[in-house]
Amino acid sequence: MVIKNVNLEIVIGVTSKIPETTLPEVAFAGKSNVGKSSLINALMRRKSYARTSSQPGKTQTINFYNINELMYLVDLPGYGYAKVSESVKAKWGKMIEKYLRTSKQLKQVFLLIDIRHDPSANDKMMYDWIVENGFRPIIVATKLDKIKRSQVQKQVKTVRNGLGLRKEDVLIPFSSETKQGLEELWKYVDSYVLE
Ligand code: GDP
Numbered sequence: 001m002v003i004k005n006v007n008l009e010i011v012i013g014v015t016s017k018i019p020e021t022t023l024p025e026v027a028f029a030g031k032s033n034v035g036k037s038s039l040i041n042a043l044m045r046r047k048s049y050a051r052t053s054s055q056p057g058k059t060q061t062i063n064f065y066n067i068n069e070l071m072y073l074v075d076l077p078g079y080g081y082a083k084v085s086e087s088v089k090a091k092w093g094k095m096i097e098k099y100l101r102t103s104k105q106l107k108q109v110f111l112l113i114d115i116r117h118d119p120s121a122n123d124k125m126m127y128d129w130i131v132e133n134g135f136r137p138i139i140v141a142t143k144l145d146k147i148k149r150s151q152v153q154k155q156v157k158t159v160r161n162g163l164g165l166r167k168e169d170v171l172i173p174f175s176s177e178t179k180q181g182l183e184e185l186w187k188y189v190d191s192y193v194l195e
Contacts, residue, residue: 001190003067006044010064010072014091018102021064024193025072025105029096029126030112032078035142038176039112040065040075043185050075060092062099071193074099074106080122096126100133107192108135110185115141115155115173119162127163136169138188144175 010019030036040050044065060077067073076099077092100109109130113119119127130137141159144152156171165171170188174181 001068001070001186001193003045005066005068006046006049007066008049008063009066011061012064013061014095018099019064021072021105023066023069023071023105024107025064025074025103026107026189026192027074027076027099027103027109028112029076029109029130029137030078030140030142031080031114031120031122031126034078034112034114035176036075036078036112039140039142039174039185040073042176042179042182043073043189060088060095062095071189072105073189079126080120097129097133100129100135106135108188109137110140110188111137112140112142113159113163115144115152115159116146118158124163139163139165139169139171140181140185141171141173142176144173144180145177 012019028036028040037050041048044067050063050065062077063075065073065075076096079092100106111127111130113123127137139159141156147155152173156173160171172181172184174185
């Protein structure tokens with residue numbers, strides 16, 4: 001998709017109702033620091049429109065970016081952030097689950113996993129939630145530039161096995177630094193919008 005305009009149109013917090021939009025939505029989930037803001041910025045071809053972890057005061061909200069008045073990229077709150085209490089973590093979880101369960105326009109969920117590591121217990125839980133809500137998530141293995149090319153196949157296997165993916169499940173190795181995988185990612189995003 002050629003990006004003509006992007007607009008952070010809706011921001012909802014823990015207690016808010018899930019908005020009923022009229023455009024298709026694709027959502028991005030992943031643990032804090034996995035590279036989700038960087039990926040969304042890369043998709044929108046903006047340097048720093050989506051907030052990155054390094055910015056203080058990053059609150060836990062669901063952010064709806066309107067793209068060309070055609071669709072929303074939906075930024076779900078990063079999970080597994082160590083410095084918050086269990087009760088706050090539980091609230092984020094509930095908010096994410098409520099969104100997955102009730103959004104009528106949600107077409108697909110992209111789950112981001114750091115290509116360097118085994119999926120964590122939280123990653124697996126997130127994957128299961130997505131599946132339980134009727135989606136076959138697309139996995140984006142982030143920070144591809146941080147490993148050697150000779151390690152890519154092995155790490156892809158580690159992520160696939162860790163989550164228990166099936167052969168037909170899609171995994172896209174991706175780097176926000178080099179933009180490797182960006183075109184393929186857009187191909188999938190487009191496919192849910194233009195259907
Ligand atoms: P978020 O918490 O998931 O939104 O993660 P961010 O997008 O804020 O990224 C967390 C950190 O990882 C930042 O320091 C980014 O610069 C860095 N980062 C994100 N994506 C990549 C990538 O593809 N390659 C490299 N080398 N660093 C990345």
